Amino acid sequence: MLSSTPLRWPGQARASVAMAFDLDGPTGAAMLDGSLWGKPEYFTFGGYGPYRALPRLLDMLEAHRTPATFFVPAWVVETWPRQCQAIVERGHEVAYHGYQHESFFTLTLAQQRAVMERSAAIFKRHLGLVASGFRTPSGDWHADTPALLLDCGVTYSSSMRGDDRPYFIDAGDASRRLVEIPGRWELDDYASLAYTRAPDYPAGLDRIASYDQTLDNWCREFDGTYREGLCMTTLLHPKISGKPGRIGVLEEFLVHMHSHADVWFATCNDIARFWAQEYADD
Template sequence: MQSPASPLLLRDVPLWPNGKGSAVALAFDLDGPTGDAMLDGSLRQNPRYFSEGAYGPFRALPRLLDLLAQHALPATFFIPTWVVENWTEACTRILREGHEVAYHGHYHEYFRDLTPEAQLQVMERSRAVFQSRLGVTPQGFRTPSGDWTAETPALLRDFGVRYSSSMRGEDRPYVHPAPVGVTPLVELPARWDMDDYTALAYFEDPVFPEGQDRISDYRTVRANWIAEFEGYHAEGLFWTTILHPKVSAKPARLAILDGLFTAIRRHDSVWTTTLAEVAGWTLQQATKEQP
């Protein structure tokens, strides 16, 4: 795994396009019922898990897209391609409304447990589904497992992926080391603090959280998320999220997102964009900073 401290790490105070004071790229993982029960083969005997996951692309996604449109905010959606196959029209709407779609495995695989050959097979399968069902080739990737192997960054780069949003160790974009003359893979780090599972998730089978009985007060969650954004904005940093429609786009929880989106929109100096746009800007800056 590469350290953020590379020769191409961006300067301490990023200069965002058009004089903007910070960058926000909202990101959502549209996992549906992919994940543990699908990977271990128990999904067919677990309709509760399936229906909880299916709620995301079926019911929560339209609600979320309406709210994003209301605030005129773009977003990036990381989607396992099994979800693309089974909710193609829902994913088509994401693109139709100007958002970005990106790689997130096929069944939400644990990349840290896969050989490089197996990782490449997942990527090839995912690309084929995106191209055949949605007519696009994604630029970005978020590892479903929240981790990867030492070979993954180079594998993604050689596969044609432009950026990853998988690592946690920075609050600004950076690039992974690459051979001279090769376009590097951009890393757009996210933080567990902005994963809605940490405050709002409750699943009985597979059990999450362990021990159960933990849903945070919605007012506290909204205040925490707004405070996280405001802190990043005050320092002129890059900020993204790890949110899941099936977790945070339920009716009462939309007020949390609405409050967050309203707070972002209060600042005219925030560059609100997609992760692909931030990656493009990062590569331009990295090129300028090479000796």
């Protein structure tokens, strides 16, 4: 069983890493309830991600020859198409993340389908591609959402927290399965580095963590992944960790991981395709 045998990775790698970013921009609850439009400060906080932080991140990833996956709300693609096109041009993956970062758990299946269809049309129009991946904006969904995602052409998700390895989610029957590449809150930069005054998010967080402590935490998470031969996926946000000082933390994190020669760095889609083929009978 997978739980008792070492995982197999391409090229006899010991572990795998998928660097994943949520390019949310200013989407989210404040946009959905309309309060964002009365808070220019918060709009610019979000807009900093695709407008200013993203190019810096793309340069860093190129310098370290690291592929990445960007989960992007379709509204962000509409609003900053040229910046999002650069993600594809630089060889990275773009995947679905709602239209305006909706909470999928609050939507009916019909509403979820409408979001997915609208997102697919925008991705095709502005990026010329059909995405294969999805990350639920709110970290939850309905029991029937996996089947809906498969119907919409999605082959993998990076939404749940059920393991530190990829796994399959049955969508009605064993013949229809979605690959899940779980992320973890420990590797979410919001938990350590975010601070906004209005709205107060994360609630109760009035100080950011030490950059040294944040780097140490992230490196320890990778070290555990490497030791056990697992798969690590991040939940990073350009508007949070793509700033001039903080990107240094992220770069040191990459250097630490790349110091291990037998790590497979891949997009989420590459990991999902490998998992679906290699572990189809498990």
